[in-house]
Amino acid sequence: MKFADDTKLSGEVDTSERRATLQEDLDRLEECANKNLTKFSKDKYKVLHLGKHNPGVQHRLGSMQLESSSVERDLGFLVDNKLNMSEQCAAAAKKANRMLGCINQGITGRDKEVTTPLYSALVRPLLEYYVQFWSLLYKKDVDRLERVQRRATKMIKGLGSLPYEEGLRELCLFSLEKRRLRHDLITMFQYLKGGYKEDGDCLFTRSHVEKMRGNGCKSYFWGHSDWTQEDNFSQ
Numbered sequence: 399m400k401f402a403d404d405t406k407l408s409g410e411v412d413t414s415e416r417r418a419t420l421q422e423d424l425d426r427l428e429e430c431a432n433k434n435l436t437k438f439s440k441d442k443y444k445v446l447h448l449g450k451h452n453p454g455v456q457h458r459l460g461s462m463q464l465e466s467s468s469v470e471r472d473l474g475f476l477v478d479n480k481l482n483m484s485e486q487c488a489a490a491a492k493k494a495n496r497m498l499g500c501i502n503q504g505i506t507g508r509d510k511e512v513t514t515p516l517y518s519a520l521v522r523p524l525l526e527y528y529v530q531f532w533s534l535l536y537k538k539d540v541d542r543l544e545r546v547q548r549r550a551t552k553m554i555k556g557l558g559s560l561p562y563e564e565g566l567r568e569l570c571l572f573s574l575e576k577r578r579l580r581h582d583l584i585t586m587f588q589y590l591k592g593g594y595k596e597d598g599d600c601l602f603t604r605s606h607v608e609k610m611r612g613n614g615c616k617s618y619f620w621g622h623s624d625w626t627q628e629d630n631f632s633q
Contacts, residue, residue, distance in 0.1 A: 401473065405438070407427065411453070417455050421457055424458065424459050440459055440460070440462045440464075443459055443465075444464065444466070444467035445457055445465070445467065446466075446467055446468075446477065446479055448479055473528075474527065474528065475531065475532055483532035483533075483535070484538075484539055486532045487534060487542055490543065491542045491545070493524050494521050494524040494543075494546045497521050498546065498550055498553075501517070501521070502553055507555075508553060508555035509554070509555055510554045510557075510568070510569055513553060514554070514571070517547075517550045521546065522574075525546060525547070526574070530582075534578075544573060544574055547566075547573070548562045551565035552565070554569070557569075
């Protein structure tokens with residue numbers, strides 16, 4: 399997989415044959431680069447071992463042994479070897495809090511007509527960037543992101559003493575948790591209407607039982623929790 403100047407190679411390594419196949423792929427990458435007179439930045443290459451029982455096989459690119467890593471940044475978000483995304487959540491909250499602090503210091507008024515648009519344009523996107531990929535698993539992570547928005551509501555004149563939910567109603571805002579649910583429902587609706595066929599069919603299977611009650615658009619979601627626990631991957 400390539401994106402701009404980033405190259406990712408992944409493979410299942412639960413057998414010795416598959417480990418050898420992954421190394422052969424790395425060798426082919428190195429050979430291709432040499433033929434085209436290009437070079438990989440080998441000091442930036444890391445191996446991320448995924449899976450609870452991953453044996454942590456070492457790999458090489460050319461003559462260089464690749465180092466293992468527990469967490470790596472991929473297109474702006476952090477992926478760790480447990481795939482729980484807590485580190486990404488902490489990084490997003492830290493960055494959003496820093497931006498919220500700049501808004502707090504940069505404006506003198508605290509009117510909702512000024513603060514709310516600034517929050518919506520500059521802070522909330524940091525909390526929701528590609529969030530469908532790193533969907534939150536733990537309540538502590540949900541609360542960590544929600545605290546940033548709670549802090550924003552407390553900054554606004556007249557809302558500092560109100561409970562969080564009342565402050566959101568005054569500003570006509572949803573909680574971040576409800577926004578994530580809303581997006582998931584929109585995505586499901588689009589899938590049922592024929593969108594996302596290539597990717598959606600990997601996540602959902604439609605029921606064709608005619609006697610089911612309702613509108614006939616029943617779907618089952620196939621989760622991937624056991625994929626992170628049992629399968630072994632190197633990336």
